[in-house]
Amino acid sequence: MIGAKAKVWIERVQNGRSLYLVGVLAYILAALLLMNWLNRPGLRDAVWYPLVSALAFAAFLGSLLLIYYAPLAGLVKGILGLSILLVLLPFLGVRNTFLLEVATQVGIFAAMALGLNIVVGFAGLLDLGYVAFYAVGAYLWAIFGSHQANIAFGTNRFPLEPEWFFLFLFLAVGVAAFTGILLGLPVLRLRGDYLAIVTLAFGEVIRVIVNNLDKPINLTNGPQGIRPVQRPPLFFKPWLNALGIRLDDPTLYALYFYFLVLVVIGFAIWLARRLENSWVGRAWTAIREDELAAQAMGIPLVRMKLAAFATGASFAGAMGMIFAAKQYFINPESFTFMESIGVLVMVIVGGMGSIPGAIVGATVVTILNLQILKGLSLMLNKLRQAGVVIPILNFPLSQWPTQLEPAKYERLVFGILLILMMILRPQGIIPERRHRMELAEALGREEAPELERLPAEEELPPVIPAPEVKPARD
Amino acid sequence: MRKAISQSVLYQALVVPLIQLFVFVAISLVVIGSVVLILAALFNRPVAGGMTLLQFVIRTLPQVAIDGLVIGFLYAMIALGYTMVYGVLQFINFAHSEIFMVGAFIGVELMLALAIPSTAPLMLIMAGILLAVAGGMIGSGLLAVVVERVAYRPLRGAPRLVPLISAIGVSFFLQDAVRAIEGLLNNAFYRNYPSFPVLNQQIPLASFTVAGQPVQMQIQAKVIFIIIASLVMLSGLNFVVNATRLGRAIRAVAQDRPTAALMGVDVDRIIMLTFLIGGALGGATGVLFGVRVGRIDPYVGFIPGIKAFTAAVLGGIGNITGAMLGGIVLGVLEGFAGAYLSQFTGGAFGAEYKDIFAFAILILILMFRPTGLLGEMVGQRA
Numbered sequence: 001m002i003g004a005k006a007k008v009w010i011e012r013v014q015n016g017r018s019l020y021l022v023g024v025l026a027y028i029l030a031a032l033l034l035m036n037w038l039n040r041p042g043l044r045d046a047v048w049y050p051l052v053s054a055l056a057f058a059a060f061l062g063s064l065l066l067i068y069y070a071p072l073a074g075l076v077k078g079i080l081g082l083s084i085l086l087v088l089l090p091f092l093g094v095r096n097t098f099l100l101e102v103a104t105q106v107g108i109f110a111a112m113a114l115g116l117n118i119v120v121g122f123a124g125l126l127d128l129g130y131v132a133f134y135a136v137g138a139y140l141w142a143i144f145g146s147h148q149a150n151i152a153f154g155t156n157r158f159p160l161e162p163e164w165f166f167l168f169l170f171l172a173v174g175v176a177a178f179t180g181i182l183l184g185l186p187v188l189r190l191r192g193d194y195l196a197i198v199t200l201a202f203g204e205v206i207r208v209i210v211n212n213l214d215k216p217i218n219l220t221n222g223p224q225g226i227r228p229v230q231r232p233p234l235f236f237k238p239w240l241n242a243l244g245i246r247l248d249d250p251t252l253y254a255l256y257f258y259f260l261v262l263v264v265i266g267f268a269i270w271l272a273r274r275l276e277n278s279w280v281g282r283a284w285t286a287i288r289e290d291e292l293a294a295q296a297m298g299i300p301l302v303r304m305k306l307a308a309f310a311t312g313a314s315f316a317g318a319m320g321m322i323f324a325a326k327q328y329f330i331n332p333e334s335f336t337f338m339e340s341i342g343v344l345v346m347v348i349v350g351g352m353g354s355i356p357g358a359i360v361g362a363t364v365v366t367i368l369n370l371q372i373l374k375g376l377s378l379m380l381n382k383l384r385q386a387g388v389v390i391p392i393l394n395f396p397l398s399q400w401p402t403q404l405e406p407a408k409y410e411r412l413v414f415g416i417l418l419i420l421m422m423i424l425r426p427q428g429i430i431p432e433r434r435h436r437m438e439l440a441e442a443l444g445r446e447e448a449p450e451l452e453r454l455p456a457e458e459e460l461p462p463v464i465p466a467p468e469v470k471p472a473r474d
Numbered sequence: 475m476r477k478a479i480s481q482s483v484l485y486q487a488l489v490v491p492l493i494q495l496f497v498f499v500a501i502s503l504v505v506i507g508s509v510v511l512i513l514a515a516l517f518n519r520p521v522a523g524g525m526t527l528l529q530f531v532i533r534t535l536p537q538v539a540i541d542g543l544v545i546g547f548l549y550a551m552i553a554l555g556y557t558m559v560y561g562v563l564q565f566i567n568f569a570h571s572e573i574f575m576v577g578a579f580i581g582v583e584l585m586l587a588l589a590i591p592s593t594a595p596l597m598l599i600m601a602g603i604l605l606a607v608a609g610g611m612i613g614s615g616l617l618a619v620v621v622e623r624v625a626y627r628p629l630r631g632a633p634r635l636v637p638l639i640s641a642i643g644v645s646f647f648l649q650d651a652v653r654a655i656e657g658l659l660n661n662a663f664y665r666n667y668p669s670f671p672v673l674n675q676q677i678p679l680a681s682f683t684v685a686g687q688p689v690q691m692q693i694q695a696k697v698i699f700i701i702i703a704s705l706v707m708l709s710g711l712n713f714v715v716n717a718t719r720l721g722r723a724i725r726a727v728a729q730d731r732p733t734a735a736l737m738g739v740d741v742d743r744i745i746m747l748t749f750l751i752g753g754a755l756g757g758a759t760g761v762l763f764g765v766r767v768g769r770i771d772p773y774v775g776f777i778p779g780i781k782a783f784t785a786a787v788l789g790g791i792g793n794i795t796g797a798m799l800g801g802i803v804l805g806v807l808e809g810f811a812g813a814y815l816s817q818f819t820g821g822a823f824g825a826e827y828k829d830i831f832a833f834a835i836l837i838l839i840l841m842f843r844p845t846g847l848l849g850e851m852v853g854q855r856a
Contacts, residue, residue, distance in 0.1 A: 126635050128642075186841045192634050193566045194840055197783060201833035204780070208830050216822040337776075341642065348639060403657030412650035418643025423628050426636050442632045 050375030107261035110362035115315025121353030123308035124288030129203025137320025145230035165232035176317020225331025351428020376406035487717035546805020552782030555752035568641035571779020572648035577610035577757025614757025790846025
């Protein structure tokens, strides 16, 4: 930490941008203090606690976005970002494991949104059954990492030892990608909107199969689901003990899954970025913009679309497996059409085709879903129990219908988000440049065609106007 | 001379579609029924109740066929909403299943408000249901127009996926909006249609013996009502589309929007009216569906919606006759699958898989004949 601080200091002096740095550090500090204050024991029972803690956590995660956009040197950004993700958040999380849980869930959804972003954003193929691949990954490990495989295959070899988890992580990626190709082969020749409905149908097919495959052979245990699912080994526990850190197993697992997801998502971001700027990514863009033209340019349509499908599916497969191990229990309820739409909402809120957008979208939607809506419900219940009366209407909250609970209305929120985003800002919160221009053109809205100023550009020295070339006299 | 032409238009618009419809029903029943019979004869073996599989199939076939037909008519009417909108806008109105659901809710609220006693005479009950159907039609039609105005019209001309995503949003919004309203009013999110013993009674149609098997054909009174109501509405729609100025304008917009506009057709108005008609049909279907199944909830539209879309694709999307054919074929297929899958596979796969059946048909049709059974080649319009 001290070394990092020193480097930060040096950079600050070198850059002459200390004001920004001070601002960012002050923001992080303020968020930390707020989070720390919220950890005080007496506050948890307060009516406003769930909502305020959700907003505080969102503000804390927002510091990452602030760092991303602040005009600072890349190294400083990296140090600040990593210190938040690797040090501060786990530190807060050990004291309040719910934060780790939310952060892990955000990470899982962010990776899925990145995967769906490849399919929807890069290649322009609307996939409404994305959760099917998530289910494939989850059930792959759930079946072999539990007693379920014994029932299905009549052996007693299973569950596999925890060490197999890592092998299966790669296997899940492969199997999900293979499923993606299998689904893609027949349907990818279809036009965009047909493809959407067929993928939706496929998602439902997977759910119905999983729901009913407790006979003739009991592979998925039907609606009851599978429990317990094997968790990965806590190989680092002795090391932590040697360091004198003693934590109970649930906290360790929460930390473990948090870091595991962090690693996977780091890899996913790296991969998505590499793909975006590769010839494959450009081929996808070409397909998205104009299929006929792309084909005329010699891009193999079906192969490229399959590649997009398989890549997106593999992200979901890996995340499904981590989800299964994290949850300890899975059943078909976790893999409904709602989940597919949830991930789609993340991609669309963030901005189709935009990598930071997918992550921001996942964060916003997950916190909205897991913390804010649930927090509102908790608040409502507390107010109801306290017998609060709405002042002007003279309406006692105890008579508020139990059906009207914010946590049950995520569809409403998703629906409004989708409609508003499409009408007001189809390019998303953090638009990808080409998408924005394309949409502006299509909807006939005036938008300056100038390129978005990327934060990195501001670090360049001011452009010196090129000396005027005098026209040669003749 | 003029009179003869107008008479023939009327004939074209009313009688021909009805004949077509009966031909569709007959063909799909005969073809699918004989396939099932052949399969049963091939895999004949004893099943429960001391019968062989073939005997079981022969005994139950007429009943299953009637049930399938009813579902088929309902699918056909929902499919019309998809196919008409697709015809004029080349856009899948994903929210149509929720328009249908809202119709079912308006119907149930009207029925409950009317509070017709369950022992009331048949005519009174019929009048009540017809009133509910009319209410559902008006409510759903207006809702469809509002949805078009708010969520689709601003997006006309955007890339194809943009209005589709907006439609998905509308669909989700409507589901929970209805749930919120019902929650506020009744603190429950489902409603039960009042049940009338008169409508539930089984009317024997015929009983005869085939191959030594006594076959009983009976039909529920409300099923007769549903079939008649759908026939009336389907022929009414055919009349509107094929024999009126409005219908001609709709067809013109579907064929070529810019040219239709140049010829003096108010395209926005026609699109609005298309949504109104499609929505009204959806709403009426919602009420009939509710009368048939009894209990409805805000998520009741989703599965019939996808199936009706499948039916529209099966018949050839954009094609009104095709949607009817597709609905009937799909309904009959599904009825057979639901009734016989478990017997044919010895209990390994039950009726739960009948949804998969419909989706498999969707995927197969899109793979091998994307234009549908009756569709002509549609250009790859972007």
